Amino acid sequence: MHRTRFHAAALSAALLIATSAATATDPADNPGDEARPRTTQELLDASSATDWRRPDPANTLYMELEGGRVVIELAPDFAPRHVANIRTLAKQGFWDGLTIYRSQDNFVVQFGDLTDEGGTPKPLGDAKPALPAEFSRPAAGLPFHRLPDPDGWAPETGFAAGFPAARDPAGGQAWMAHCYGTVGAGRGAAPDSSTGAELYVVIGQSPRQLDRNITQVGRVLHGMELLSVVPRGTGPLGFHEQPAQRVSIRSVRLASEVPAAERTDIQVLRTDTPLFDAVVESRRNRRDGWYLQPAGHIDLCNITVPVRVAD
Amino acid sequence: MHRTRFHAAALSAALLIATSAATATDPADNPGDEARPRTTQELLDASSATDWRRPDPANTLYMELEGGRVVIELAPDFAPRHVANIRTLAKQGFWDGLTIYRSQDNFVVQFGDLTDEGGTPKPLGDAKPALPAEFSRPAAGLPFHRLPDPDGWAPETGFAAGFPAARDPAGGQAWMAHCYGTVGAGRGAAPDSSTGAELYVVIGQSPRQLDRNITQVGRVLHGMELLSVVPRGTGPLGFHEQPAQRVSIRSVRLASEVPAAERTDIQVLRTDTPLFDAVVESRRNRRDGWYLQPAGHIDLCNITVPVRVAD
Numbered sequence: 001m002h003r004t005r006f007h008a009a010a011l012s013a014a015l016l017i018a019t020s021a022a023t024a025t026d027p028a029d030n031p032g033d034e035a036r037p038r039t040t041q042e043l044l045d046a047s048s049a050t051d052w053r054r055p056d057p058a059n060t061l062y063m064e065l066e067g068g069r070v071v072i073e074l075a076p077d078f079a080p081r082h083v084a085n086i087r088t089l090a091k092q093g094f095w096d097g098l099t100i101y102r103s104q105d106n107f108v109v110q111f112g113d114l115t116d117e118g119g120t121p122k123p124l125g126d127a128k129p130a131l132p133a134e135f136s137r138p139a140a141g142l143p144f145h146r147l148p149d150p151d152g153w154a155p156e157t158g159f160a161a162g163f164p165a166a167r168d169p170a171g172g173q174a175w176m177a178h179c180y181g182t183v184g185a186g187r188g189a190a191p192d193s194s195t196g197a198e199l200y201v202v203i204g205q206s207p208r209q210l211d212r213n214i215t216q217v218g219r220v221l222h223g224m225e226l227l228s229v230v231p232r233g234t235g236p237l238g239f240h241e242q243p244a245q246r247v248s249i250r251s252v253r254l255a256s257e258v259p260a261a262e263r264t265d266i267q268v269l270r271t272d273t274p275l276f277d278a279v280v281e282s283r284r285n286r287r288d289g290w291y292l293q294p295a296g297h298i299d300l301c302n303i304t305v306p307v308r309v310a311d
Numbered sequence: 312m313h314r315t316r317f318h319a320a321a322l323s324a325a326l327l328i329a330t331s332a333a334t335a336t337d338p339a340d341n342p343g344d345e346a347r348p349r350t351t352q353e354l355l356d357a358s359s360a361t362d363w364r365r366p367d368p369a370n371t372l373y374m375e376l377e378g379g380r381v382v383i384e385l386a387p388d389f390a391p392r393h394v395a396n397i398r399t400l401a402k403q404g405f406w407d408g409l410t411i412y413r414s415q416d417n418f419v420v421q422f423g424d425l426t427d428e429g430g431t432p433k434p435l436g437d438a439k440p441a442l443p444a445e446f447s448r449p450a451a452g453l454p455f456h457r458l459p460d461p462d463g464w465a466p467e468t469g470f471a472a473g474f475p476a477a478r479d480p481a482g483g484q485a486w487m488a489h490c491y492g493t494v495g496a497g498r499g500a501a502p503d504s505s506t507g508a509e510l511y512v513v514i515g516q517s518p519r520q521l522d523r524n525i526t527q528v529g530r531v532l533h534g535m536e537l538l539s540v541v542p543r544g545t546g547p548l549g550f551h552e553q554p555a556q557r558v559s560i561r562s563v564r565l566a567s568e569v570p571a572a573e574r575t576d577i578q579v580l581r582t583d584t585p586l587f588d589a590v591v592e593s594r595r596n597r598r599d600g601w602y603l604q605p606a607g608h609i610d611l612c613n614i615t616v617p618v619r620v621a622d
Contacts, residue, residue, distance in 0.1 A: 105536040106491050106615070135604075152460050152608045180417050180516050191603060205491050205517060205612055209597060212604040225416040225543040232536040286520060292502060293446075293523040297463045299610075301516055304417070 040282040043275060044306055051275045052267040052308070053162070055221065057255035059083065061090060062264070063223075064250040070223035071255075071264055072183055075216065077142060077161040078176050079134040082185050082217045086196040088127040090254050094197065098122070099246035103230040104238025106204030110186060111249060112197050124197060133191040134215045136175035139167050144174060145272045147280065149297050153177075153208040157300040159271035163219060164300050166211060176216040179206045179301035181224050184216040203228045206301035221307050222266055265310035279306070351593040354586060355617055362586045363578040363619070364473070366532065368566035370394065372401060373575070374534075375561040381534035382566075382575055383494055388453060388472040389487050390445040390528045393496050397507040397528060399438040401565050405508065409433070410557035414541040415549025417515030421497060422560060423508050435508060444502040445526045447486035450478050455485060456583045458591065460608050464488075464519040468611040470582035474530060475611050477522060487527040490517045490612035492535050495527045514539045517612035532618050533577055576621035590617070 038046070055073045063070040076083040089095070095112065102110035113122045144167055146158040154166035160174060164182075167174040176182065182202045187194035194215050201220060220227065230247050233240040240246045255263050270276060283303060285294035349357070366384045374381040387394040400406070406423065413421035424433045455478055457469040465477030471485060475493075478485040487493065493513045498505035505526050512531060531538065541558055544551040551557045566574050581587060591614060596605035 105539055149463050150461070152462070152610055153606060189601060204515075207613070209594075209602075209606045209609070209613070211606070213602055228416055229540045229542050231540050283520075290500060291520075291524055295464055295520045295522070298520070299463055302518070302520070 037285070037287050038278070038282065039287045040279055043278050043282055044269075047269070047275055051270055051273055053270050054265075054267055055162075055255075057258075057263065058087070059218075060221075060255035061086070061218070061252055062255055062258060063095070063252045065226050065247060066250070067226045068223060069264060070226055071221045071266055072218050073162070073221050073268075074218040075161065075163050075176060078137055078163065078165075078174075079185075079215050079217045081128075081131045082134055082194065082196045082215050085127045085131060086199075086217060087254060089124065089197060090252050091257065092125045092127070093251065093253075094122065094125070094127070095249050095252040098249050099243075100227070100230055100249065101233075101246045102200075102237065102239045103203075103232045105232045107202070107207065107238065108200040109203055109227050109230050110198065110200040111247075112186070112199060114246075122197075124195065127195065127197070129195060130192060131195055131215075133187075133194070135191070135212045136173040139169065139172050139174040142174050143272065145276070147298075147300060147303075149284070149299070151300060153211060159276075159305075162268060162271050162305070164303070166300070173212075175212055177206070177300055178202055178208050178210045178216065179219070180204070181220040182216055183218045183220060184210070184214050187214055201227050206299075208301070221268060222264065222309060267308050267310075269306040271305060348596070348598050349589070349593065350598045351590055354589050354593055355580075358580070358586055362581055362584055364581050365576075365578055366473075366566075368569075368574065369398070370529075371532075371566035372397070372529070372563055373566055373569060374406070374563045376537050376558060377561070378537045379534060380575060381537055382532045382577055383529050384473070384532050384579075385529040386472065386474050386487060386527065389448055389474065389476075389485075390496075390526050392439075392442045393445055393505065393507040393526050393528045396438045396442060397510075398565060400435065400508060401563050402568065403436045403438070404562065404564075405433065405436070405438070406560050406563040409560050410554075411538070411541055411560065412544075412557045413511075413548065413550045414514075414543045416543045418513070418518065418549065419511040420514055420538050420541050421509065421511040422558075423497070423510060425557075433508075435506065438506065438508070440506060441503060442506055444498075444505070446502070446523045447484040450480065450483050450485040453485050454583065456587070458609070458611060458614075460595070460610070462611060464522060470587075470616075473579060473582050473616070475614070477611070484523075486523055488517070488611055489513055489519050489521045489527065490530075491515070492531040493527055494529045494531060495521070495525050498525055512538050517610075519612070532579060533575065533620060578619050578621075580617040582616060 059074040061072040074083045098113055100109050100111040101114040115121045142160050144158050144160045146156055151157040156167040164177045164179045165174055166177050180202055184200050185194035185196045186198035186200055232238055235241040284298045370385040370387055372383040385394045409424055411420050411422040412425040426432045453471050455469050455471045457467055462468040467478040475488045475490045476485055477488050491513055495511050496505035496507045497509035497511055543549055546552040595609045
């Protein structure tokens with residue numbers, strides 16, 4: 001009964017790559033087969049060092065949970081003020097000892113200082129208590145690597161600064177798109193009511209209706225599986241009703257403040273290269289033998305940007 | 312600090328409805344406010360009994376896990392032969408004592424008879440050992456309630472027999488769409504290598520590239536939160552490497568074979584009514600006060616069909 005394993009392998013080769021400690025190897029030796037489109041795996045196997053980038057440690061967060069480390073890349077190109085605040089909060093150890101207090105199925109987990117139940121809010125210290133909304137930014141000045149397919153939510157989609165993004169040429173605005181793993185700053189009714197102290201992470205179907213309605217600050221590069229399995233809260237909207245159900249946060253630190261030997265050596269595939277275009281095409285039309293009907297299309301949030309972590 | 316809770320409430324009212332034991336109440340009393348578009352919640356509060364349907368117990372599966380019951384509605388309109396096989400397997404108790412042996416982040420959980428490690432495959436009994444592929448079906452004869460928005464993966468999307476579906480008028484075919492909660496039958500390289508004994512459930516971003524490449528057999532109506540939090544497998548493709556990591560399945564039964572008093576009294580919003588159209592519109596353009604920029608669009612897999620369960 002090879003069925004199960006084969007099915008699995010054919011379905012998900014690239015997802016495997018995206019979450020494993022893959023390292024580049026030599027291209028497969030396929031003499032006489034030059035014209036055949038390559039699979040995602042073959043493309044990544046043939047990648048060179050310059051196809052990958054190392055995220056800036058000064059804009060990388062390590063969230064330490066009992067189960068391991070979640071690595072978040074911040075997006076100063078989209079939300080510079082929120083990112084600055086989050087960096088200040090991380091330096092102060094703001095989230096240390098706080099909790100993930102919400103897990104709503106097919107939507108988000110959320111963490112920070114849960115003060116709805118009373119008690120004194122944790123001081124923000126040197127972080128700003130109020131920030132302007134950063135829902136979108138001028139398209140001008142932001143290199144945008146556009147995808148070939150149409151999107152129902154925005155005139156254009158693609159990647160900018162390595163993040164899934166959308167753009168409206170008529171309005172002259174660009175914004176991050178809410179995909180799986182997106183990190184955003186919770187807000188109230190007022191658009192400028194977020195500080196970055198309360199953060200959510202998308203764990204379900206891309207909630208693109210949130211685009212341009214809330215400030216996104218980054219995305220999870222590694223360790224999503226630690227967040228996505230947090231037992232769903234039984235309270236309204238996935239809030240954990242009992243403190244024991246919440247997940248303790250040991251610490252959230254900037255990678256740049258962690259000793260080099262303790263950092264996660266992570267690399268992300270660049271999204272502005274011919275190789276990335278080829279990877280996207282290999283996802284638009286799967287070349288794995290298992291697929292009988294290539295889609296000829298891919299939505300922005302179906303593209304998982306490959307990540308590799310050195311042992 | 313009302314911020315967090317308000318944010319949550321405004322973001323996700325309908326998701327809450329979809330997973331809670333909501334019961335219909337009288338419409339909100341809004342004299343003089345007749346012209347205002349109603350929110351999803353207001354529409355559901357004003358629904359009548361005929362807006363809802365009870366799934367056929369003979370095509371409903373109860374999967375009993377330690378954490379509770381998962382309710383799956385089978386789709387005989389799309390995969391009659393696989394559904395017949397699955398009904399036979401359930402009557403025989405085929406899955407009782409087997410496991411969920413795979414959990415791949417942002418993709419699928421999978422369960423059945425894991426025989427890759429050797430051992431004798433569990434006999435299929437009266438179920439057929441081979442079935443034809445049921446990737447799509449003739450569009451003719453299938454009532455199709457079309458959505459207003461374009462879709463990149465298919466010429467038309469909508470709902471048919473209550474399931475998210477797509478249609479190609481030119482080719483005369485219709486098929487179920489892979490959305491969060493979709494249940495499908497694992498297969499090998501050959502299109503006709505699935506029997507329904509190995510099943511997967513989508514727990515991540517809609518993998519629409521699978522559409523027309525594999526037989527879908529139904530979807531989870533209730534209890535997704537029991538599947539979506541299964542710790543991800545650390546083996547390739549999310550397979551659980553250690554038997555202890557797998558989730559035991561107590562039983563899988565047809566609802567029609569369970570005593571009436573032990574059944575889950577579940578109702579699903581009909582998808583072929585004016586009310587459903589209004590619900591979809593309330594999701595295309597959110598009327599909750601929190602939203603500042605209505606999307607004016609919704610993708611098929613962003614529509615969560617409301618479900619309610621009696622106490």
